[in-house]
Amino acid sequence: MKKETLALVLNFIFFAGFFLFFKNLIGTLIPMSYVPLVAMSALFTAIASPKFLVNKGKLYMKILLVKKPISF
Numbered sequence: 001m002k003k004e005t006l007a008l009v010l011n012f013i014f015f016a017g018f019f020l021f022f023k024n025l026i027g028t029l030i031p032m033s034y035v036p037l038v039a040m041s042a043l044f045t046a047i048a049s050p051k052f053l054v055n056k057g058k059l060y061m062k063i064l065l066v067k068k069p070i071s072f
Contacts, residue, residue, distance in 0.1 A: 003059050007052040018049040 023041040060069040
């Protein structure tokens with residue numbers, strides 16, 4: 001599998017996992033209607049989920065509150 005494809009797949013998997021986690025967590029703690037729940041979950045997920053990228057053939061992961069990306 002190409003590094004670019006792997007980065008895209010990992011971004012989707014981690015975003016989906018974090019989204020479901022935040023949706024269930026927020027939905028359990030704060031009862032609210034569906035649209036604000038999904039919007040708030042998407043916002044928290046976009047901020048908290050790790051980002052994967054490829055630069056010069058190497059796979060990097062950027063994590064929240066860590067200044068330098070981690071290489072694989």
